[in-house]
Amino acid sequence: MNLITNKVDRDELKPGDHIYTYRAVFAYSHHGVFVGGCKLVHFKPEQSLKASSSSSSSSSTASSEVNNDSSCPTYPDCGFKQPNSGVLLSCLDCFLKNGTLYRFTYGVSSSMFLTRLRGGTCTTAPSDPFQTVVHRAMHLLQNGFGNYDVFQNNCEDFALYCKTGLLILDKNGVGRSGQASSILGAPLAALLSSPLTLLIPNPVGVAMVTAGMYCMSRYATDIGVRTDVIKVPVEDLALNLGIKTLKKW
Numbered sequence: 001m002n003l004i005t006n007k008v009d010r011d012e013l014k015p016g017d018h019i020y021t022y023r024a025v026f027a028y029s030h031h032g033v034f035v036g037g038c039k040l041v042h043f044k045p046e047q048s049l050k051a052s053s054s055s056s057s058s059s060s061t062a063s064s065e066v067n068n069d070s071s072c073p074t075y076p077d078c079g080f081k082q083p084n085s086g087v088l089l090s091c092l093d094c095f096l097k098n099g100t101l102y103r104f105t106y107g108v109s110s111s112m113f114l115t116r117l118r119g120g121t122c123t124t125a126p127s128d129p130f131q132t133v134v135h136r137a138m139h140l141l142q143n144g145f146g147n148y149d150v151f152q153n154n155c156e157d158f159a160l161y162c163k164t165g166l167l168i169l170d171k172n173g174v175g176r177s178g179q180a181s182s183i184l185g186a187p188l189a190a191l192l193s194s195p196l197t198l199l200i201p202n203p204v205g206v207a208m209v210t211a212g213m214y215c216m217s218r219y220a221t222d223i224g225v226r227t228d229v230i231k232v233p234v235e236d237l238a239l240n241l242g243i244k245t246l247k248k249w
Contacts, residue, residue, distance in 0.1 A: 006121060008103040010038075010092060016130025018104035018159045020120070021096050029120050030095070031104065031159040033137040038092050039075070041137040043158035045148040046086045085144040087158070106163060114219055120156055124224030127163045136162040136234040146241040153241075160223060167240055169228045 013019065015036040020029045032042030072078035072094050081088035092101070105122040113124055127133065145158050161167065223229060232240050 006103050006105055008101055010101060013101075013103070014130065016127070016133035016163075018106070018127075018163050020102050020104060020156070020159075021099035022102075023097075023099070029102075029156070031120075031155040032090070032095055033133060033159050033162045034092075035089075035134050035137055039078075039089055040092065040095055041087060041089055041141050041162075042095065043140075043145050043148065043155045044086050044088065046084070080141075082142060082144065086148050087140050087145050089141055104159065104163075110219065110225075113222065119218050123160065124222055125160075125164050125166065126224075128165060132165070133162050136165065139234045140237070143238060145237075161237075164223065165231050165234070166223055166229045167232045167237075168223070168226065169230060 008019070013034050015034060017034040018031065019034050019040065020031040022029050030042065032040040034040045072091055074093065075091045077089060078091045078094055079088060102121070104120075106125060106127040108122045108124055110124060113122060116122055140158070140162070145161075146153055148154060219225065230240075
């Protein structure tokens with residue numbers, strides 16, 4: 001595992017792997033759970049799904065729908081989702097969109113976590129067995145994962161829950177996502193270290209202190225070290241998220 005990411009080849013993937021790829025020239029990453037057979041389950045905002053499928057017709061009496069945002073020529077079920085849900089099934093090609101494939105790492109040491117230069121690539125939390133991970137992903141494909149929120153309930157949060165079964169008790173704080181923690185942690189570290197410019201005349205020294213604060217802020221919000229988390233069975237997830245199970249037509 002290198003200091004930035006964990007690139008992986010497709011033939012190295014195993015069911016239950018948490019995978020991700022970067023979008024918009026590394027501006028952000030999109031995450032999912034590989035379930036085997038070149039397929040994965042991932043979580044997207046409903047608005048983007050509706051916009052991408054607005055040109056395709058759908059039946060109001062159908063029990064499920066296929067989102068044709070990828071127009072996948074290989075897998076007819078690529079884009080499968082339940083109505084009013086942001087959880088969908090995709091093939092690797094449509095998920096990657098010509099991007100590079102990476103595998104999220106679980107159970108890393110604290111020292112290894114702190115050396116990673118970017119959030120959203122690893123956690124100190126251990127993963128559950130792959131059978132449990134795949135079961136959670138497939139259950140959520142049928143029942144949803146609540147409303148998408150970029151800071152509290154995003155694609156990385158979805159994959160982290162599938163891998164660990166952990167939910168955060170504090171509904172007002174940052175979610176499980178290391179990517180979201182990085183977005184919030186960088187300006188916080190810069191703010192906290194700004195008074196040190198008066199004490200440390202060397203810009204390199206200030207930069208090192210800021211980087212250290214940034215890494216520590218990410219570590220403090222990692223799901224593997226937080227104390228405000230609980231293990232929730234996937235069958236009880238809708239109740240804990242405050243949502244209703246998706247209506248079956």
